[in-house]
Amino acid sequence: MAKVLESSPRKDGYRMPGEFEAHQGCWMIWPERTDNWRNEAKPAQKVFAEVAAAISQFEDVTMGVSGGQFCNARDMLPDRVRVVELSNNDSWVRDAGPTFVVDDRGGLRLIDWIFNAWGGLEGGLYSPWDQDELISQKIAELVGVDRYKAPLVLEGGSIHSDGEGTLITTEECLLNNNRNPKLSREEIEVFLGDYLSVEKIIWLPRGCYNDETDGHVDNLCCFIRPGVVALTWTDDRQDSQYQISSEALEVLSGAVDARGRKLDVYTIRQPKPIAISTEECAGVDRVEGTIPRQEGDRMAASYINFYIANGGIVAPLFDDSGDQPAMYKLQELFPDRRIVGIPAREILLGGGNIHCITQQQPKV
Amino acid sequence: MAKVLESSPRKDGYRMPGEFEAHQGCWMIWPERTDNWRNEAKPAQKVFAEVAAAISQFEDVTMGVSGGQFCNARDMLPDRVRVVELSNNDSWVRDAGPTFVVDDRGGLRLIDWIFNAWGGLEGGLYSPWDQDELISQKIAELVGVDRYKAPLVLEGGSIHSDGEGTLITTEECLLNNNRNPKLSREEIEVFLGDYLSVEKIIWLPRGCYNDETDGHVDNLCCFIRPGVVALTWTDDRQDSQYQISSEALEVLSGAVDARGRKLDVYTIRQPKPIAISTEECAGVDRVEGTIPRQEGDRMAASYINFYIANGGIVAPLFDDSGDQPAMYKLQELFPDRRIVGIPAREILLGGGNIHCITQQQPKV
Numbered sequence: 001m002a003k004v005l006e007s008s009p010r011k012d013g014y015r016m017p018g019e020f021e022a023h024q025g026c027w028m029i030w031p032e033r034t035d036n037w038r039n040e041a042k043p044a045q046k047v048f049a050e051v052a053a054a055i056s057q058f059e060d061v062t063m064g065v066s067g068g069q070f071c072n073a074r075d076m077l078p079d080r081v082r083v084v085e086l087s088n089n090d091s092w093v094r095d096a097g098p099t100f101v102v103d104d105r106g107g108l109r110l111i112d113w114i115f116n117a118w119g120g121l122e123g124g125l126y127s128p129w130d131q132d133e134l135i136s137q138k139i140a141e142l143v144g145v146d147r148y149k150a151p152l153v154l155e156g157g158s159i160h161s162d163g164e165g166t167l168i169t170t171e172e173c174l175l176n177n178n179r180n181p182k183l184s185r186e187e188i189e190v191f192l193g194d195y196l197s198v199e200k201i202i203w204l205p206r207g208c209y210n211d212e213t214d215g216h217v218d219n220l221c222c223f224i225r226p227g228v229v230a231l232t233w234t235d236d237r238q239d240s241q242y243q244i245s246s247e248a249l250e251v252l253s254g255a256v257d258a259r260g261r262k263l264d265v266y267t268i269r270q271p272k273p274i275a276i277s278t279e280e281c282a283g284v285d286r287v288e289g290t291i292p293r294q295e296g297d298r299m300a301a302s303y304i305n306f307y308i309a310n311g312g313i314v315a316p317l318f319d320d321s322g323d324q325p326a327m328y329k330l331q332e333l334f335p336d337r338r339i340v341g342i343p344a345r346e347i348l349l350g351g352g353n354i355h356c357i358t359q360q361q362p363k364v
Numbered sequence: 365m366a367k368v369l370e371s372s373p374r375k376d377g378y379r380m381p382g383e384f385e386a387h388q389g390c391w392m393i394w395p396e397r398t399d400n401w402r403n404e405a406k407p408a409q410k411v412f413a414e415v416a417a418a419i420s421q422f423e424d425v426t427m428g429v430s431g432g433q434f435c436n437a438r439d440m441l442p443d444r445v446r447v448v449e450l451s452n453n454d455s456w457v458r459d460a461g462p463t464f465v466v467d468d469r470g471g472l473r474l475i476d477w478i479f480n481a482w483g484g485l486e487g488g489l490y491s492p493w494d495q496d497e498l499i500s501q502k503i504a505e506l507v508g509v510d511r512y513k514a515p516l517v518l519e520g521g522s523i524h525s526d527g528e529g530t531l532i533t534t535e536e537c538l539l540n541n542n543r544n545p546k547l548s549r550e551e552i553e554v555f556l557g558d559y560l561s562v563e564k565i566i567w568l569p570r571g572c573y574n575d576e577t578d579g580h581v582d583n584l585c586c587f588i589r590p591g592v593v594a595l596t597w598t599d600d601r602q603d604s605q606y607q608i609s610s611e612a613l614e615v616l617s618g619a620v621d622a623r624g625r626k627l628d629v630y631t632i633r634q635p636k637p638i639a640i641s642t643e644e645c646a647g648v649d650r651v652e653g654t655i656p657r658q659e660g661d662r663m664a665a666s667y668i669n670f671y672i673a674n675g676g677i678v679a680p681l682f683d684d685s686g687d688q689p690a691m692y693k694l695q696e697l698f699p700d701r702r703i704v705g706i707p708a709r710e711i712l713l714g715g716g717n718i719h720c721i722t723q724q725q726p727k728v
Contacts, residue, residue: 003443067431067451070498074505079367083505085449087431134434141438141447142506 002140005109005148008194014101014109015197018163019308020225022363024108025060026309027139028052029357030073031091032066035126035290036350038283047346048091049076051307051314051354054340056080058309062142064088064135086138087131089117092352093359094218095155096132098139098147099196100362108364111195112136112147113154118213119178120153125212125351127289143361152191153179157216157356159196162226165258167198172206172215179214200258204248208232209240211300212291218355219302221248224266224333227257232302233267240298241270268303268329271320275299280349293349305353306330308360313337316344316353366504369473369512372558378465378473379561382527383672384589386727388472389424390673391503392416393721394437395455396430399490399654400714402647411710412455413440415671415678415718418704420444422673426506428452428499450502451495453481456716457723458582459519460496462503462511463560464726472728475559476500476511477518482577483542484517489576489715491653507725516555517543521580521720523560526590529622531562536570536579543578564622568612572596573604575664576655582719583666585612588630588697591621596666597631604662605634632693635684638665644713657713669717670694672724677701680708680717 009015030048031037037044052061056078064086065073074083088096095118098110115132117124140147158173173179174188183191189201207215221231231248234241245267252265281295303326306315313330317323323341331339347353373379394412395401401408416425420442428450429437438447452460459482462474479496481488504511522537537543538552547555553565571579585595595612598605609631616629645659667690670679677694681687687705695703711717 002446067449067495070451070502074501082366082508085431085451085502087434087449131431137438138434138449144446 002144003146005146007148009101009109009111009148010194010197012103014103014107015163016099016101016161017362018161018223018226019360020223021163023059023310024361024363025062026055026307027093027097027359027361028061028063029086029088029091029093029135030063030065030069031350032069033090034285035287036090036284038280038349043346044350045073045076047342047344048357050342051357052081053078054314054342055307055309055312055358058312064093084142086135088135089126089129089132092356093135094157094356095213096135097156097359098136099156100360101196102362102364106364108143108145108362110136110140110145110147112140112149113152114150115155116153116179118155119176122178123214124178125291148195150191150195152188152195155213155216156359157213157218157352159192160217160222161196161198162223162257164226165197165199166202166226167192167196167200168202168204168217168221168223168229170204170207170215170217170220173213173217176214198258202251202255204251206244206247208300208302209244210298212351219300219305219353220244221252222304226259227261228264228266228333230266230268230304230333232270232304234270239273266329266333268326269322270303271301271318271322273298274301274318274345274348276349299348301348302353303330305355307354307358308337311337313339314354315339315341316347317341318345318348319343366508367510369510371512373465373473373475373512374558374561376467378467378471379527380463380465380525381726382525382587382590383724384587385527387423387674388725388727389426390419390671391457391461391723391725392425392427393450393452393455393457393499394427394429394433395714396433397454398649399651400454400648402644402713407710408714409437409440411706411708412721414706415721416445417442418678418706419671419673419676419722422676428457448506450499452499453490453493453496456720457499458521458720459577460493460499461520461723462500463520464724465560466726466728470728472507472509472726474500474504474509474511476504476513477516478514479519480517480543482519483540486542487578488542489655512559514555514559516552516559519577519580520723521577521582521716524581524586525560525562526587526621528590529561529563530566530590531556531560531564532566532568532581532585532587532593534568534571534579534581534584537577537581540578562622566615566619568615570608570611572664572666573608574662576715583664583669583717584608585616586668590623591625592628592630592697594630594632594668594697596634596668598634603637630693630697632667632690633686634667635665635682635686638663638682638709638712640713663712665712666717667694669719671718671722672701675701677703678718679703679705680711681705682709682712683707
């Protein structure tokens with residue numbers, strides 16, 4: 001029912017759709033680890049439940065949850081969100097979970113990447129990550145689809161596909177020594193081509209400033225539709241993000257995609273710098289093997305880290321004067337989708353945002 | 365997606381189908397507790413895998429498994445058996461799991477009975493049973509169906525339905541003080557009527573000799589089809605089972621079903637008495653709160669404890685001269701199904717048999 005395939009998606013005619021294509025539903029994982037989520041993860045659980053409720057207005061949502069949190073998650077979530085057991089080390093299904101691929105003849109499969117907690121024993125964020133490593137396999141079983149085991153350390157948040165042969169990623173992450181140190185850029189490109197059926201890879205140099213994922217593209221830049229991208233931005237030349245976004249804009253402006261199109265690049269201004277407070281820091285348990293949170297650390301806040309649902313956009317708010325302009329910009333970019341903003345500081349405190357805690361399953 | 369319904373199946377036009385009606389698939393739970401399954405449950409796991417493989421020839425099988433046993437179960441089971449996480453206290457899905465009901469217009473729901481480990485703190489087999497209590501709810505989530513929470517302590521193995529308004533059960537179990545002591549026989553009949561949509565309940569006095577479930581009917585007697593039942597039997601008047609089967613035969617012979625039919629009763633001779641060996645007993649961990657296994661204890665072996673699959677029967681074998689006659693008899697009774705016998709002593713050692721470790725999900 002859920003076999004491991006020895007072939008590759010490209011050989012079998014499977015491709016990674018764009019997130020803006022139609023979804024069957026969305027996968028999420030319930031937060032609970034107290035060394036990452038403050039105050040016994042209760043504030044984060046409340047926001048995850050709001051995100052799940054928002055997305056479930058547009059498409060089916062399945063929440064994976066540890067056995068110990070099943071009743072609590074079931075109680076905090078609306079009936080229409082499905083809750084299933086799914087052991088995990090943390091709740092970043094975008095990164096630890098699968099990438100679904102389709103063949104446009106009704107076929108659905110998934111890619112089970114190697115996961116090493118964003119860097120393994122060289123800068124990874126926690127250890128062990130044994131349960132995260134099983135998430136893609138377990139989702140394959142739950143959905144009843146076959147899977148490809150890709151021989152590549154890769155998190156879903158480090159890639160964006162336009163569904164038409166183009167991928168955007170960052171050098172900071174995919175070429176990092178703590179991911180696939182034995183593979184050259186060219187070898188990684190071959191793997192990405194074989195597994196995602198892409199012909200053109202646009203390499204941005206770096207991800208957002210102080211992003212603990214080693215620069216995931218999904219916090220910096222994403223496809224709105226084929227030929228159109230959005231980029232997080234600041235006009236403040238003193239801000240550490242300025243140089244990063246400027247470099248990315250330069251690459252994007254000069255790029256052509258797999259179909260030979262120049263890209264339209266839209267920018268969305270980031271919120272003002274947000275730092276972890278003393279109180280927030282104090283709510284996190286100290287545990288051996290986990291990178292600690294430090295008060296005053298700047299967090300990598302970006303409006304780009306939103307989820308595209310069927311007919312909707314679920315996007316982070318930061319209690320910042322940039323919130324409304326960002327939502328307006330998203331509405332301009334997605335005129336046919338309803339924009340839902342969710343106050344997301346509690347997700348940001350855990351190290352990511354709405355896109356990082358969601359994973360779309362394409363409709364076939 | 366999986367709501368709790370305040371109504372009852374009868375009011376909503378739902379009934380419990382006979383096991384011989386068409387199935388969508390079968391649910392099982394992977395054994396692991398070392399205070400019930402000898403030698404770290406490895407011999408039992410091998411037999412559960414054989415049962416799952418046998419049933420999966422006929423219909424889809426989903427194996428629920430604790431997080432800790434996921435990889436081991438996945439490795440021991442064929443690809444075509446789906447493996448999903450499902451925390452549990454033990455592996456008797458027939459008893460701790462749901463009873464599915466259908467409305468014959470494509471509707472599927474389930475009944476979530478109260479489970480108390482076959483007697484709670486008065487003769488129950490283990491404590492706690494908190495994870496078993498959640499199994500029906502979790503299966504409702506996995507399947508995506510609504511459920512009725514029945515205010516009745518009941519295990520699936522204590523009832524057999526003909527799908528046409530008749531139920532067979534035993535007084536020994538359903539009227540036992542350790543199940544629903546505050547309810548009279550008449551009140552229990554009202555609940556069974558409301559939840560299973562049955563009009564006629566045939567009460568057999570006792571279940572099999574030394575059956576630790578307090579006499580579940582599914583080890584003693586079952587429907588072959590409406591109007592036809594099979595009963596475990598012995599001709600040995602000195603055997604403790606003789607009086608039990610004789611009493612049951614007398615009740616069945618005098619009964620009419622909900623449609624006013626007399627029942628055809630077929631008997632299947634039980635194997636010779638089987639006792640737990642010293643070695644088998646020594647392989648079981650002693651744990652506080654669990655009824656211990658004693659060497660020399662007679663086990664309640666019966667060929668009636670088989671599973672009816674789509675086009676097949678999966679039945680226990682006991683390395684006994686009665687095995688082949690029993691399989692021939694089953695072939696006579698089910699001329700259109702293929703009979704698959706599985707050596708089942710390792711399941712019997714845990715306190716039940718193939719019917720007890722399976723639960724059908726009807727096709728709608």
